[in-house]
Amino acid sequence: MVEGRNRFSTTSATESTLWSTRMFSFILKRLFSGIVVLLTVSALTFFLLYFAGGSIARNIVGDQASPEQVAAKEVELGLDQPLIARFASWLTSAATGDLGRSWFTSEPVAQALSSRIPVTMVMVVTAMLLIGILAALLGVAAAVKRGPIDRAVQVSAIIGDSIPGFVIGIVLVTLLAIQLKLFPATSTIAPGVGVDAWILSLALPVLALVLNGVAGGAQQIRSAVIKQLERDYVRTLRSRGISENEILFKHVLRSAAPAGLTVLSLQLIGMLGGVVIIEAIFALPGIGPLAVSSTSQGDLPVVMGVVIYTVAVVIVVNLVVDVINGWLNPKVRVS
Incomplete structure (x- = not known):
């Protein structure tokens, strides 16, 4: 032995x-x-x-x-x-x-x-973390319960795909900044300002990105979890008396995670292009306004710098997602 x-x-x-x-x-x-x-x-x-x-x-x-x-x-x-x-x-x-x-x-x-990348990256990374967490929770709940949450996720996904992020941003500025005055209508981020200025300035842009992307991410995770729940190995685990929670969180989510990560990575890449308008709406000193102004002027060195930064982020994101998928998926390890 x-x-x-x-x-x-x-x-x-x-x-x-x-x-x-x-x-x-x-x-x-x-x-x-x-x-x-x-x-x-x-x-x-x-x-x-x-x-x-x-x-x-x-x-x-x-x-x-x-x-x-x-x-x-x-x-x-x-x-x-x-x-x-x-x-x-x-x-x-x-x-x-x-x-x-x-x-x-x-x-x-x-x-x-270097003076503009932190603003864009903090906004995008924060939004993607929130989208990932909320999409996972809503997607799993919709896949398991198959009730009002499921219908709400599907309807929200359709609405979220139909409404551009900048429209949500304009609505948030009008309601929460101009009318209710809960947040600044334009960014107060500047060199030397405190963390509170960053939080107040990025709260509405992050919220706009999250509202625009969370339902679509939840819909994809829901589909991936449902697909895994219908697999033979789940029935085998149930026949062995393993609890539903252990099956869901230890086996099903691990198998469904690659599909969810791929969708989230695509959302992040798309978000890098969409933040141009979001940053313009909220007057954020990020990469977006710099890219627009330098392109309209024909400022080649700046445009090339923005291109290199954007492509490098896309390459790194895809590489990280592939490595995580290889770690999560045993089939990838074997192949």
Whole structure:
């Protein structure tokens, strides 16, 4: 018996080591593909901005500037160089962490991003944590009870998909900020302010994002839990006398978690694009207003910085979700 137990321990350790090796290889492959995606998106953005815009130098120096002043500005910005040479120069600098300076404000791009990324990320991460918790609770309740909660979740999911997040934001500002004056209508976040200013300024934007996404997440988790409850292994566990709570929380949720995590990751990626309007509504000093203003001006270094940040977040989120799914799902471990 001791020999059998030792053999089982050795087999388990071998499988764990094999899975860890394969997962490490998988992570390296995903990182490599992420770098390829990052380079591809950066190149497309760089070239499209040059072809889509007019005379950037003229926009910077103004309409009253002489041709000589425009030409001098083009030389200063490197716009007199071939397009491929410009991209190679930018890529070389970006690889060392130097994203350049804004063409209009001369502010370092890294500094412009670092002062705005925390606002956006705190808002998005807080909203996603709340969506994840509430969606899991509502989804499981709807799948198990199959009563008023189930119908409420399905109706709310339809309504949530039909109403854009910025509409919910406008309603919240009108009711809770302008009429009831419970929250500031615009952001009071600024360098050196306390935590209370952050909480009051982000409360309504986070609420708008949560209301827009929680019902859809709950609907997906509900479907995943119902699918697992209908599987043969659940009937087998019930026949062995295992309690419903243990079946639900130890087995069903673990098997349904990958589907829920995938949906939440897609919501987070979509939220990164949707916060542009949300931040504009609440006058938040986040990435959204910076992306809009720099794109409209043709401020290439800033636009490229925003693109790199956004694509990097998407790559990291997808990688983390894949790793968690591999840890939760035994089939992924074997394959």
